[in-house]
Amino acid sequence: MKRKLVTSLVAALMAVCFVSVAVYAGTQAADTITMNTKAYAKHTKGLVTFSHKVHAEEYGISCGDCHHDDKGTPLALKGGEDVQSCVACHKDTGKKPKGEKLSKKDKIAKYHKEALHANCIGCHKAFNKKNGLKSKDPKAAPQSCKSCHPKKG
Ligand code: HEC
Ligand code: HEC
Numbered sequence: 001m002k003r004k005l006v007t008s009l010v011a012a013l014m015a016v017c018f019v020s021v022a023v024y025a026g027t028q029a030a031d032t033i034t035m036n037t038k039a040y041a042k043h044t045k046g047l048v049t050f051s052h053k054v055h056a057e058e059y060g061i062s063c064g065d066c067h068h069d070d071k072g073t074p075l076a077l078k079g080g081e082d083v084q085s086c087v088a089c090h091k092d093t094g095k096k097p098k099g100e101k102l103s104k105k106d107k108i109a110k111y112h113k114e115a116l117h118a119n120c121i122g123c124h125k126a127f128n129k130k131n132g133l134k135s136k137d138p139k140a141a142p143q144s145c146k147s148c149h150p151k152k153g
């Protein structure tokens with residue numbers, strides 16, 4: 001009788017583990033994302049490898065620092081929600097024509113590349129400044145083109 005109880009307890013525990021693992025695996029973003037937004041007719045620069053998990057966990061950046069809603073308000077994500085790709089709203093994958101007069105804000109709202117650069121490079125610059133790191137310092141967060149876009153082979 002006692003043995004039976006232990007067995008069913010173990011079975012129940014295993015079931016719990018199984019369920020939580022399944023949920024975890026199904027709802028996390030990929031640990032590393034190769035930024036290859038399909039809306040670009042072609043990428044002129046090498047593809048950027050973005051360590052999503054490291055940014056969110058090791059660097060302790062909150063989801064809402066990068067993910068926001070259709071008004072630009074940070075999203076309070078717990079993990080598991082669907083997240084729209086940046087290009088769903090920052091739609092234009094073209095290059096801003098020289099003559100087009102836009103405020104910095106409107107430029108970011110419109111152009112995908114401007115939004116990504118403002119987010120990624122904006123934070124990296126602030127981080128380096130705060131920590132007294134020059135952009136060439138190996139410990140610096142990447143600011144230069146080739147530190148994010150590897151040379152095309
Ligand atoms: C430093 C910026 C940053 C942080 C912090 C961040 N994300 Fe992301 N996340 C991105 C980018 C960039 C993408 C790719 C979007 C695209 O391709 O348009 C992405 C993609 C995703 C996706 C889509 C799945 C995939 O693999 O493409 C999910 C889901 C997601 N993030 C959830 C989260 C959650 C939950 C958190 C907090 C725990 C979080 N993100 C933190 C920038 C970030
Ligand atoms: C659901 C639509 C939507 C999605 C998806 C979206 N954005 Fe935005 N984003 C906006 C809006 C709206 C604003 C605010 C524009 C304004 O203030 O005029 C904004 C503003 C920004 C800004 C400027 C923020 C500031 O403080 O100046 C950056 C940078 C940015 N987005 C980057 C991203 C990145 C990177 C992603 C993908 C991880 C993303 N956006 C996904 C709609 C979106």
Ligand code: HEC
Binds near residue numbers: 049059116124140147
């Ligand atoms: C809110 C701040 C923040 C944002 C947004 C952010 N980063 Fe970072 N990133 C960091 C910090 C902090 C480091 C670590 C710097 C160090 O300790 O050397 C880093 C490091 C990196 C590195 C080098 C080490 C690694 O983890 O791979 C790459 C590449 C990188 N970021 C790419 C990106 C890209 C691409 C984006 C935009 C999609 C982005 N980051 C957005 C803060 C940010």
Ligand code: HEC
Binds near residue numbers: 142
């Ligand atoms: C912190 C990382 C980072 C740095 C530094 C950076 N970029 Fe980017 N860049 C990105 C990301 C992420 C994208 C979006 C790619 C995608 O979603 O497909 C992008 C997109 C682009 C695109 C549009 C896609 C393409 O390949 O044609 C161009 C052009 C570009 N970057 C040029 C530059 C130039 C020039 C510099 C230096 C002045 C630079 N980038 C610096 C992260 C970075």
